[in-house]
Amino acid sequence: MRSKDTQLKVDPVCGMDLSEYTDVVEIFHQEKGFYFCGKGCEDRFKKNPSRFQGEPLIKLDNIWKIFKLGETETKVLTGLNLHIWEGDFVAIIGSSGSGKSTALNMIGLLDRPTSGRIFLNGEDVSLLNDDKRNGLRSKTFGFVFQQYNLISWLTAYENVNLPLVFSGKKIEMKKLEARFEKMGLKERLTHRSFELSGGEQQRVALLRALVNDPEIILGDEPTGNLDSATGNKILEILIDLNRNRKKTLIIVTHDADIAEKADQVITFKDGHLVRDHQAHKKAYTE
Ligand SMILES: Nc1ncnc2c1ncn2[C@@H]1O[C@H](COP(=O)(O)OP(=O)(O)OP(=O)(O)O)[C@@H](O)[C@H]1O
Ligand SMILES: [Mg+2]
Numbered sequence: 001m002r003s004k005d006t007q008l009k010v011d012p013v014c015g016m017d018l019s020e021y022t023d024v025v026e027i028f029h030q031e032k033g034f035y036f037c038g039k040g041c042e043d044r045f046k047k048n049p050s051r052f053q054g055e056p057l058i059k060l061d062n063i064w065k066i067f068k069l070g071e072t073e074t075k076v077l078t079g080l081n082l083h084i085w086e087g088d089f090v091a092i093i094g095s096s097g098s099g100k101s102t103a104l105n106m107i108g109l110l111d112r113p114t115s116g117r118i119f120l121n122g123e124d125v126s127l128l129n130d131d132k133r134n135g136l137r138s139k140t141f142g143f144v145f146q147q148y149n150l151i152s153w154l155t156a157y158e159n160v161n162l163p164l165v166f167s168g169k170k171i172e173m174k175k176l177e178a179r180f181e182k183m184g185l186k187e188r189l190t191h192r193s194f195e196l197s198g199g200e201q202q203r204v205a206l207l208r209a210l211v212n213d214p215e216i217i218l219g220d221e222p223t224g225n226l227d228s229a230t231g232n233k234i235l236e237i238l239i240d241l242n243r244n245r246k247k248t249l250i251i252v253t254h255d256a257d258i259a260e261k262a263d264q265v266i267t268f269k270d271g272h273l274v275r276d277h278q279a280h281k282k283a284y285t286e
Helices: 039-047 100-107 130-140 156-167 173-182 198-210 228-245 256-261
Strands: 026-029 032-035 058-069 072-084 089-094 115-120 141-145 216-220 248-252 264-269
Touching: 026 039, 039 264, 058 100, 072 100, 072 115, 089 100, 089 228, 089 256, 100 216, 100 248, 130 141, 130 156, 141 198, 156 173, 156 198, 173 198, 198 228, 216 228, 228 248, 228 256
Parallel strands: 089 248, 089 264, 141 216, 216 248
Antiparallel strands: 026 032, 058 072, 058 115
16 A cells, blocks of 8 residues: 555554645644644544554554455455544444445454554564464453353353353452342343343443453444343443543444544544544543
8 A cells, every 4th residue: 555655654643644745734733744634533632642642552554454265366465554542432334245344353352454453552462472462362351242151051140250260360240240130130030131221231231341351342233133222221321431431442434423432533444544524523531
């Protein structure tokens, strides 16, 4: 994508590489030049310039993902550059097939790129071996998917407890019970997951995602299968974790109402970001 002789123009906020564009205006701050994909990122930067000159929590650098099926190559991520900042609520939007889920899987270390580098807290994690990646993933990320992915023959409690079995961490039974109670699932601890409603299953999935106390929560259309009232409750819980427990929250969504609540909206097209992401309506906390 990027030829050697073009000057690198990276939006410090969203990480988008603007080198290919000839109409991007250079903006000076304290005598240093910066480029922005649009007003949303420029405004965020101006509110807190020092924050966005630091190291992003997550940085994707020129990520390509090419699937090969026989002779056919599908280029799903095409030179994706992206920054995610600690403590942000980020909504990833874009049309079906634009690579959102594939990108989320890269961020969560569930899949490896064909090429490119992934940094977590400034550390290059792209070349870690499977053991190290698995350890880092279970310590750092909590996943909430559209399909709840519970194991149907295990009880709600056993499903939630599963990540602890893998990580070797322990949590007091009383504490876990209190969490079930807080989610309105006190009476459902010993139900097998096929005996639970969709909303209950998603809340169990959420408890499971949070049991290791992850720093980053990744949701791929987490409310996509739920009616709007139940979906809103799940969303409320996720946003509360972001606002009050400082979890970085990244949600892939088709729902404009969710995107409207986010600190940062990232729009995908054909496997990379497009310029001038949707305007942010929320007042920023930074
Ligand atoms: N394992 C795979 N092998 C081949 N192609 C794949 C594979 N996984 C995804 N793709 C293709 O990559 C493209 C992007 O998929 P992805 O799931 O990332 O899209 P998305 O933006 O999440 O779409 P949606 O909004 O429909 O969930 C699609 O065209 C899909 O068919
Ligand atoms: Mg998807």
